[in-house]
Amino acid sequence: MNTKATRSSAQPDARSRLLDAAMRVIREQGYSATTVDDICGAAGVTKGAFFHHFKSKEELGVEAAAHFSRMAEQLFGSAPYHQHADPLDRLLGYIDFRAAILTGPIAEFTCLLGTMVQEAYDSHPAIRQACETYIVRHADRVAEDIAAAKALYAPDATWSAESLGLYTQAVLQGSFILAKAKGGPEVARDCVAHLRRYVLQLFNRPTEE
Amino acid sequence: MNTKATRSSAQPDARSRLLDAAMRVIREQGYSATTVDDICGAAGVTKGAFFHHFKSKEELGVEAAAHFSRMAEQLFGSAPYHQHADPLDRLLGYIDFRAAILTGPIAEFTCLLGTMVQEAYDSHPAIRQACETYIVRHADRVAEDIAAAKALYAPDATWSAESLGLYTQAVLQGSFILAKAKGGPEVARDCVAHLRRYVLQLFNRPTEE
DNA sequence: ACATACATACCGACTAGTTGGTATGGAAAC
DNA sequence: GTTTCCATACCAACTAGTCGGTATGTATGT
Numbered sequence: 001m002n003t004k005a006t007r008s009s010a011q012p013d014a015r016s017r018l019l020d021a022a023m024r025v026i027r028e029q030g031y032s033a034t035t036v037d038d039i040c041g042a043a044g045v046t047k048g049a050f051f052h053h054f055k056s057k058e059e060l061g062v063e064a065a066a067h068f069s070r071m072a073e074q075l076f077g078s079a080p081y082h083q084h085a086d087p088l089d090r091l092l093g094y095i096d097f098r099a100a101i102l103t104g105p106i107a108e109f110t111c112l113l114g115t116m117v118q119e120a121y122d123s124h125p126a127i128r129q130a131c132e133t134y135i136v137r138h139a140d141r142v143a144e145d146i147a148a149a150k151a152l153y154a155p156d157a158t159w160s161a162e163s164l165g166l167y168t169q170a171v172l173q174g175s176f177i178l179a180k181a182k183g184g185p186e187v188a189r190d191c192v193a194h195l196r197r198y199v200l201q202l203f204n205r206p207t208e209e
Numbered sequence: 210m211n212t213k214a215t216r217s218s219a220q221p222d223a224r225s226r227l228l229d230a231a232m233r234v235i236r237e238q239g240y241s242a243t244t245v246d247d248i249c250g251a252a253g254v255t256k257g258a259f260f261h262h263f264k265s266k267e268e269l270g271v272e273a274a275a276h277f278s279r280m281a282e283q284l285f286g287s288a289p290y291h292q293h294a295d296p297l298d299r300l301l302g303y304i305d306f307r308a309a310i311l312t313g314p315i316a317e318f319t320c321l322l323g324t325m326v327q328e329a330y331d332s333h334p335a336i337r338q339a340c341e342t343y344i345v346r347h348a349d350r351v352a353e354d355i356a357a358a359k360a361l362y363a364p365d366a367t368w369s370a371e372s373l374g375l376y377t378q379a380v381l382q383g384s385f386i387l388a389k390a391k392g393g394p395e396v397a398r399d400c401v402a403h404l405r406r407y408v409l410q411l412f413n414r415p416t417e418e
Numbered sequence: 419a420c421a422t423a424c425a426t427a428c429c430g431a432c433t434a435g436t437t438g439g440t441a442t443g444g445a446a447a448c
Numbered sequence: 449g450t451t452t453c454c455a456t457a458c459c460a461a462c463t464a465g466t467c468g469g470t471a472t473g474t475a476t477g478t
Contacts, residue, residue: 014458030328032241036434048459051435106330114386118327119239121315121389132390159403166387166396167403171376174383177323178375180330181341187375194368194376198407223424245468256469257425266468 015053017043019067022060027107031061031116031127061116061127068112069134076141087148088203094142095199098172099192102185106176109185114173139165153203164202171195224262226252228276231269236316240270240325240336270325270336277321278343285350296357297412303351304408307381308401311394315385318394323382348374362412373411380404 021043026034036057040050054060081093102109117131143165150161175188200206230252235243245266249259263269290302311318326340352374359370384397 028331030239030241032239033328033332035432037432046459047435048437048439048461049457052457052459055435057434113390115327117390118324118386119242121392122237123242128390128392132392135387135390159406163399164403167380167400170383170387170397170400171380172383173386174379174381177327177382177386178344178379181322181326181337181344183330183337183341188379190372191376191379194373194407197368198403198410201407201410244466246466255425257427257473258423260469261422261424264469 014043014045014049017045018050018053018060019064022064023068023071023112024107026061026064027110027112027115031119036060058124058126061120061124062130065113065116065127065130065134069137072134072138076138086152087145088153088205090145091142091149091199092196094145095168095192095196099189099196102175102179102188102192104185106179106183106185109188110176110180111173114176135169136166139169141165142168149203153205157202159202164199168195223252223254223258226254227259227262227269228273231273232277232280232321233316235270235273236319236321236324240328240333245269267333267335270329270333271339274322274325274336274339274343278346281343281347285347295361296354297362297414299354300351300358300408301405303354304377304401304405308398308405311384311388311397311401313394315388315392315394318397319385319389320382323385344378345375348378350374351377358412362414366411368411373408377404 018039022034022039025038025042029038036047036050039060040047050060054063076094076097079094079097081090081097084090084093113131113135116127117135120127120131122128140162143161146164147161150157171191171194175191178191179185179188227248231243231248234247234251238247245256245259248269249256259269263272285303285306288303288306290299290306293299293302322340322344325336326344329336329340331337349371352370355373356370359366380400380403384400387400388394388397
């Protein structure tokens with residue numbers, strides 16, 4: 001539809017433009033409500049290009065999930081909280097980082113995987129599968145620091161690191177839904193603050209400051 | 210499409226059949242992916258009946274949110290946990306009840322409001338509004354017990370009852386997403402167990418049993 | 419007689435996917 | 449070194465079917 005600065009200067013190739021556009025548009029509109037033409041329009045390419053790179057809309061959904069996951073891995077992989085020597089500090093740093101990025105338009109901080117799996121879990125098995133893989137992968141990364149912190153500060157606790165890692169993701173996903181319902185990120189920040197307090201309590205660390 | 214036991218014996222009127230059907234089908238497929246014909250088929254009525262009762266698909270979405278909310282109010286209003294004299298027992302009873310109903314097909318325990326608002330928050334303001342209203346209403350109901358328990362057991366805590374009420378809903382909504390991603394309710398039950406532990410800690414009650 | 423509660427038949431707009439083609443570039447043939 | 453060949457990347461136009469919504473009818477109760 002809209003061709004923006006078409007082809008002018010050094011744009012990445014159509015495939016990555018389509019994946020970027022899909023990420024943006026699907027987070028705004030949802031998977032089903034997003035048409036292939038919407039994505040093509042946002043990417044500034046034609047439908048022919050779309051079906052040259054993806055054999056179906058569903059395949060694009062799967063690839064967009066992978067694309068989103070790569071983006072997230074870069075974002076969190078290069079975040080400053082990894083520098084902490086103490087694993088509990090890293091975990092708290094992760095949570096604070098998640099809170100800190102809850103700003104701007106809703107579609108820019110919400111999770112493509114949560115958005116897609118909610119709509120597609122029953123009708124598009126391949127998308128459900130991809131979303132599960134990447135959500136669990138991220139939760140497991142968080143769970144590594146949790147496991148190390150647990151060994152140090154709460155070795156006898158009955159909960160597992162894996163389950164707490166998944167819980168952090170549940171809180172975040174739920175926070176996004178409340179933010180969407182309320183039209184802003186404030187409620188999500190409040191929820192992450194509760195999550196932080198829970199983690200502090202689990203590791204027997206008195207509430208700080 | 211499919212007319213099942215059409216009109217045969219003492220069925221409720223078309224309007225409630227449509228609302229029931231909408232609730233079921235939208236929770237399975239999402240709002241956008243659900244067509245008016247899908248709902249008519251599931252309700253066993255024709256499109257004429259649909260547009261006799263609802264002026265648009267969006268209006269049906271709004272009414273389905275209200276319908277779901279009424280159903281939930283009845284379910285939780287008649288649940289046994291209200292019998293506890295102690296407000297903290299009522300709160301823990303609510304959480305246990307939420308865990309107990311996490312069984313069977315995913316679409317039967319997930320929340321229509323969370324499902325719809327995720328897709329419609331940006332494109333259908335009326336639906337977003339309705340979902341916000343009913344989610345907040347339910348959270349406020351939970352927050353009543355929280356406020357009473359707080360006055361008794363944690364009067365100086367820095368968190369507000371309202372914010373903890375919303376947090377319970379965030380955890381639930383997030384649990385539903387993880388359940389959808391993993392294809393079963395187990396992970397959601399684990400998340401609710403974390404929520405329960407958090408509440409116990411907030412009210413300085415030693416972990417029971 | 420009139421309103422309510424449906425049903426049937428249909429329309430225009432849209433949607434995923436297809437078709438047939440062009441532009442470009444690199445490797446191999448001569 | 450230039451022509452031939454072929455693959456990749458992309459485009460514009462089209463199709464077959466689907467979608468939300470409408471127009472028009474009829475049966476029933478009051």
